[in-house]
Amino acid sequence: MAKRVSLWNAGCPVARALDVIGDWWSLLILRDAFDGTTRFNEFQSGLGIAKGMLASRLRHLTERGILETAPASDGTAYREYVLTEKGRGLFLVVVALRQWGEAHLYEPNDPRSRLVDRDAGAPVARLVLRSADDRRLGWCDTRVEKPDVT
Amino acid sequence: MAKRVSLWNAGCPVARALDVIGDWWSLLILRDAFDGTTRFNEFQSGLGIAKGMLASRLRHLTERGILETAPASDGTAYREYVLTEKGRGLFLVVVALRQWGEAHLYEPNDPRSRLVDRDAGAPVARLVLRSADDRRLGWCDTRVEKPDVT
DNA sequence: CACAAGTGGTCTCAAGATGAAACCAGATCG
DNA sequence: CGATCTGGTTTCATCTTGAGACCACTTGTG
Numbered sequence: 171m172a173k174r175v176s177l178w179n180a181g182c183p184v185a186r187a188l189d190v191i192g193d194w195w196s197l198l199i200l201r202d203a204f205d206g207t208t209r210f211n212e213f214q215s216g217l218g219i220a221k222g223m224l225a226s227r228l229r230h231l232t233e234r235g236i237l238e239t240a241p242a243s244d245g246t247a248y249r250e251y252v253l254t255e256k257g258r259g260l261f262l263v264v265v266a267l268r269q270w271g272e273a274h275l276y277e278p279n280d281p282r283s284r285l286v287d288r289d290a291g292a293p294v295a296r297l298v299l300r301s302a303d304d305r306r307l308g309w310c311d312t313r314v315e316k317p318d319v320t
Numbered sequence: 321m322a323k324r325v326s327l328w329n330a331g332c333p334v335a336r337a338l339d340v341i342g343d344w345w346s347l348l349i350l351r352d353a354f355d356g357t358t359r360f361n362e363f364q365s366g367l368g369i370a371k372g373m374l375a376s377r378l379r380h381l382t383e384r385g386i387l388e389t390a391p392a393s394d395g396t397a398y399r400e401y402v403l404t405e406k407g408r409g410l411f412l413v414v415v416a417l418r419q420w421g422e423a424h425l426y427e428p429n430d431p432r433s434r435l436v437d438r439d440a441g442a443p444v445a446r447l448v449l450r451s452a453d454d455r456r457l458g459w460c461d462t463r464v465e466k467p468d469v470t
Numbered sequence: 471c472a473c474a475a476g477t478g479g480t481c482t483c484a485a486g487a488t489g490a491a492a493c494c495a496g497a498t499c500g
Numbered sequence: 501c502g503a504t505c506t507g508g509t510t511t512c513a514t515c516t517t518g519a520g521a522c523c524a525c526t527t528g529t530g
Contacts, residue, residue, distance in 0.1 A: 182433050183421030184351045184414055190425065194342050194517095198327075201334045205464050210478050220518045225479060247526060248477065256424045261459045262447050263420055264334055266413040271333030274406045275340065281467035283332050287451040288463050295452055297412050300445045301437040309411045313438050314355050317431035344488095360507050370489045375508060397497060398506065476527070487516070498505070 181317050190234050191260065195219055195227050200257065201264050203237065208250035236260070262297070269296055331467050340384050341410065345369055345377050350407065351414050353387065358400035386410070412447070419446055 178189045191197055195217070202216055214224050228251060231237045236257035242248040268285060276282055285294050299307045327335040327342075341347055345367070352366055364374050378401060381387045386407035392398045418435060426432055434443050449457045 181431055182351070183418045183425065185348065185421075186425045187417040187421035188344070188347055192344055192347065194338070194344075197338055197342065198335065201332070204459060211476080214478095220520090221479070222481080222519090223517065226517095246477090258459055259420050259424055262449060263413065263416040265449055266416040266447075267337040268333045270409050270413055271335075271337035274409055275333065275336045281331055283467055284465045285462050286465045287455075287457060288461050290451060290453065292452040294457060294462060295450045295454070297416075297447050297449065299412060299415060299447065301440060302442045302445055303440065304445065305437075307437060307444060309354060309408055311438050312435050312444060315434045315436045317433055361505085364507095370491090371508070372490090372510085373488065376488095396506090472530090474527100474529085477525080478523100479525100480521105480523080482521085483519090485516100485518085487514100489512105489514080491511090493510075494508085496506085496508105499503080500501100 187263075191231075191236070191263075193227075195223060196231060197260075197264065197267070199224075199227055199231065200236070200253075200260055203251065203253050203257070204261060204264060208252055209242075209248070210251075213251075231257070265294070266297055337413075340386070341381075341413075343377075345373060346381060347410075347414065347417070349374075349377055349381065350386070350403075350410055353401065353403050353407070354411060354414060358402055359392075359398070360401075363401075381407070415444070416447055 178186060180186055180189070191200065198217055198219075199213060202213055207213055207216060210224065210228070213219070213228070214221060217224070219227075228237065232239065232251070235254055237251045238254050239249045240252050242250050265285065272282065272284075286292060287294055299312075301307050301311075327339040330336055330339070341350065348367055348369075349363060352363055357363055357366060360374065360378070363369070363378070364371060367374070369377075378387065382389065382401070385404055387401045388404050389399045390402050392400050415435065422432065422434075436443050449462075451457050451461075
């Protein structure tokens with residue numbers, strides 16, 4: 171689905187990433203995929219998305235190598251959508267969004283889903299940015315280095 | 321700008337976060353903001369966004385407490401848009417997107433911007449998800465725990 | 471096997487979101 | 501003071517999205 175503007179050729183990885191998953195639905199579809207959803211109808215009823223949109227998004231994510239279709243694991247002739255390695259790489263993006271949402275968008279006691287460690291059952295730790303030599307870095311300890319234009 | 325569907329009341333922090341910054345332009349605006357952009361015209365020419373859209377997005381981000389307007393730091397009577405504490409919290413989301421883009425969307429030698437440690441000048445380390453007791457966690461080591469519905 | 475229901479879509483149409491460009495008021499510059 | 505820059509608003513044409521009808525194939529039921 172051609173966007174009005176394509177960022178595909180941008181020299182910035184953020185822009186290129188958004189070109190692939192920057193629309194309203196893609197990250198929600200991925201969130202559900204990480205949560206175990208695999209079937210068209212599951213996505214559709216879970217998200218309340220229009221079928222046409224869902225078909226278009228799933229096609230797009232598949233073309234971009236984030237999802238792939240596989241024969242249904244329950245033995246029926248239907249297909250299911252599963253995350254590829256590349257798609258699983260987006261897990262941290264979803265986690266970062268979740269942690270920001272938890273920290274800034276809820277009152278302390280609002281009910282909300284939590285991401286927990288499967289073994290311990292405890293909430294996961296907050297993500298932290300570190301330098302190559304393992305110092306903790308904040309936003310202002312970093313800068314963006316433009317590519318060489320030589 | 322009311323979206324067709326609002327996710328604001330979702331019990332999922334990911335959905336609620338996307339309700340705020342899930343559209344095509346918001347994360348790009350934030351990326352530029354993290355990169356030091358503060359003025360309307362800077363955003364507009366840097367992104368190639370239509371002025372109406374930009375005004376609408378900036379208003380939205382301001383209403384949601386992610387940006388705020390301040391008197392221009394250069395002494396003129398103009399205003400500038402700066403990130404709030406809440407907005408700076410989105411830094412890790414942008415970093416996660418960047419790292420995924422770098423890892424999966426570029427050929428090894430394609431030129432691209434990099435996020436580097438300001439002191440050492442070296443690229444930052446990859447984000448890692450850890451448990452409360454500091455074990456490294458992968459996607460399948462976690463699960464989403466739904467809120468109590470008692 | 472016949473038939474109803476479920477799955478995984480496509481197609482169409484109205485409404486909403488977006489891009490482009492004109493226009494404008496106040497601030498700044500020379 | 502007039503020209504230009506900044507930070508928008510308004511309007512309009514176009515693209516995207518949501519809702520729902522429709523359809524082919526699969527599965528389940530008797």
